Amino acid sequence: MSADPTQVLAFETDCHIFDGCGFPAPGLHSFLFEPLWGDADSNLYFNKPMLLALLGSVIVIGFFWAAFRKPKMVPGKLQMVAEFGYDFIRRGVVYETLGRKEGEKYVPLVVSMFFFIWMMNLWSVVPLAQFPVTSIIAYPAVLALIVYVLWVSLTFKRHGFVGGWKNITGYNKDLGPVLPLAMLIEFFSNLLVRPFTHAVRLFANMFAGHTLLVLFTIASWYLLNGIGIAYAGVSFIMVIVMTVFELFIQALQAYVFVLLTCTFIQGALAEHH
Amino acid sequence: MSQLLTIASEEVQNPLVPPIPELVIGLIAFVIVFAVFAWKLLPNINKVLEERREAIEGGIEKAEAAQTEANSVLEQYKAQLAEARHEAARLRSEAQEQGAALIAEMRAEGQRQREEIIAAGHAQIEADRKAAATALRQDVGKLATDLAGKLVGESLEDHARQSRVINRFLGELEEKAEAAR
Numbered sequence: 001m002s003a004d005p006t007q008v009l010a011f012e013t014d015c016h017i018f019d020g021c022g023f024p025a026p027g028l029h030s031f032l033f034e035p036l037w038g039d040a041d042s043n044l045y046f047n048k049p050m051l052l053a054l055l056g057s058v059i060v061i062g063f064f065w066a067a068f069r070k071p072k073m074v075p076g077k078l079q080m081v082a083e084f085g086y087d088f089i090r091r092g093v094v095y096e097t098l099g100r101k102e103g104e105k106y107v108p109l110v111v112s113m114f115f116f117i118w119m120m121n122l123w124s125v126v127p128l129a130q131f132p133v134t135s136i137i138a139y140p141a142v143l144a145l146i147v148y149v150l151w152v153s154l155t156f157k158r159h160g161f162v163g164g165w166k167n168i169t170g171y172n173k174d175l176g177p178v179l180p181l182a183m184l185i186e187f188f189s190n191l192l193v194r195p196f197t198h199a200v201r202l203f204a205n206m207f208a209g210h211t212l213l214v215l216f217t218i219a220s221w222y223l224l225n226g227i228g229i230a231y232a233g234v235s236f237i238m239v240i241v242m243t244v245f246e247l248f249i250q251a252l253q254a255y256v257f258v259l260l261t262c263t264f265i266q267g268a269l270a271e272h273h
Numbered sequence: 274m275s276q277l278l279t280i281a282s283e284e285v286q287n288p289l290v291p292p293i294p295e296l297v298i299g300l301i302a303f304v305i306v307f308a309v310f311a312w313k314l315l316p317n318i319n320k321v322l323e324e325r326r327e328a329i330e331g332g333i334e335k336a337e338a339a340q341t342e343a344n345s346v347l348e349q350y351k352a353q354l355a356e357a358r359h360e361a362a363r364l365r366s367e368a369q370e371q372g373a374a375l376i377a378e379m380r381a382e383g384q385r386q387r388e389e390i391i392a393a394g395h396a397q398i399e400a401d402r403k404a405a406a407t408a409l410r411q412d413v414g415k416l417a418t419d420l421a422g423k424l425v426g427e428s429l430e431d432h433a434r435q436s437r438v439i440n441r442f443l444g445e446l447e448e449k450a451e452a453a454r
Binding site for chain 2: 031046050064069070071072073082083115116136138139142203
């Protein structure tokens with residue numbers, strides 16, 4: 001039995017309740033992986049989340065490639081499903097927030113972002129993978145960074161240098177003496193906090209969800225001893241309930257992420273008052 | 274217990290600090306998806322969606338055009354039918370009128386002819402009768418005077434007497450004829 005908890009799955013231990021061994025609770029170590037290749041101390045390594053991220057890309061592309069490579073006027077089942085997803089994001093998110101004219105340009109970004117995030121989240125419940133890639137902050141962060149760069153550059157492109165700053169700081173003469181304070185708050189809220197919350201909202205949801213799943217899964221195993229078996233059953237039911245709940249949260253968080261993306265772009269393009 | 278100590282002693286990374294390699298992989302993974310979507314898949318499907326929209330709208334337009342045409346043709350037929358009915362009714366009533374007029378005319382003509390024939394017959398009979406009566410009167414008068422002259426030997430030159438005698442004789446004849454009838 002290895003001492004490194006990152007290398008030990010709960011099921012690989014013989015640790016059960018009443019055996020005098022403590023509950024192997026999940027924690028931050030549940031989100032750390034020994035590299036599959038390379039050295040963790042250097043910056044050259046390859047681990048499970050990376051593999052899942054790339055594999056997820058391949059799956060998303062593969063699915064839509066199969067559906068949209070040779071699209072037909074009368075769609076088959078696969079194309080119909082893909083079209084529904086595409087249309088849902090395009091119409092329900094992009095056109096809804098940005099309008100048809102302004103929004104058209106951002107459809108590829110938002111649509112690909114939604115399905116990418118959704119796939120990364122879905123890994124959480126895929127057998128053997130069972131790890132949401134987005135619970136590693138790097139993945140939401142890089143997406144939030146792309147959105148951040150996009151909307152900041154759009155702001156200055158649309159409104160010019162001074163106008164751009166006015167837009168970001170919510171400049172409004174009517175505020176009078178409160179104006180400097182309001183501008184300071186808006187500056188912090190928009191330019192500094194916004195990308196952070198954008199990324200962390202997704203990350204934290206997936207992190208918490210995965211922790212709960214791991215907790216109940218480990219508990220189901222750990223409690224399998226004596227009277228504990230009854231509790232193990234309850235715990236296992238919770239695993240199933242949480243899995244269903246996670247399926248919902250995964251789609252919802254992907255949706256929220258792209259909806260916020262569109263809202264930021266819309267704010268950047270909007271006329272400042 | 275030793276396990277917990279191991280965990281505690283291990284330098285656990287702050288979960289909010291992204292490691293560079295994962296950032297890079299994340300970026301690559303997303304950019305691949307975005308590139309394929311933007312370059313190939315979404316233009317592909319957009320084209321088809323647009324074509325489908327046009328096809329549907331075209332189909333609707335076609336159907337609408339066909340409907341309009343059918344309606345106009347129907348109206349036309351209805352108008353034609355109504356006109357034909359009207360015409361037929363008109364012809365029928367005309368024919369009836371004509372027929373009635375013809376019959377009335379024929380009847381009048383027949384009546385007129387009948388009356389003419391009757392009148393002509395009456396006139397003829399009257400004329401014949403008159404002529405016969407005249408001729409008979411003359412002949413009978415002459416015969417009677419001749420006969421009477423021969424019988425009595427006297428000349429019945431006195432005209433008044435002659436007429437009286439003749440008339441009396443004729444009256445007797447007529448009475449006889451009346452009795453014989």
